[in-house]
Amino acid sequence: MVTYAKDEMVGITELGKSLGSYLDKVTSNMFHKIAIIRRNKPEAVIIPIEEYELLQSVYDRLEQKEIEALLSSMSAEDKEVSKSKTINFDL
Numbered sequence: 001m002v003t004y005a006k007d008e009m010v011g012i013t014e015l016g017k018s019l020g021s022y023l024d025k026v027t028s029n030m031f032h033k034i035a036i037i038r039r040n041k042p043e044a045v046i047i048p049i050e051e052y053e054l055l056q057s058v059y060d061r062l063e064q065k066e067i068e069a070l071l072s073s074m075s076a077e078d079k080e081v082s083k084s085k086t087i088n089f090d091l
Helices: 012-017 019-027 049-073 076-084
Strands: 009-011 034-038 041-046
Touching (some): 009 012, 012 019, 019 034, 019 041
Antiparallel strands (some): 034 041
16 A cells, blocks of 8 residues: 655645645655545545656556466467457447
């Protein structure tokens, strides 16, 4: 579980009043993260865009590895069926 220092937490009302100031604190590396508190619990976190992009990249790579592992564990018969089978979704 992630922990937050007292000065890394801000209520949603206060954030609305001083968003620019909190963004400056994160982008200047004064704070690594800012937790947004609503109803006395963390709801979201503000982090620098570079960190978000890095996390997203790692997540995408992990997801790709999981797909590759799943495909490599399929039998030849399952792979053949998956090539020819069509699935329709109604949205």
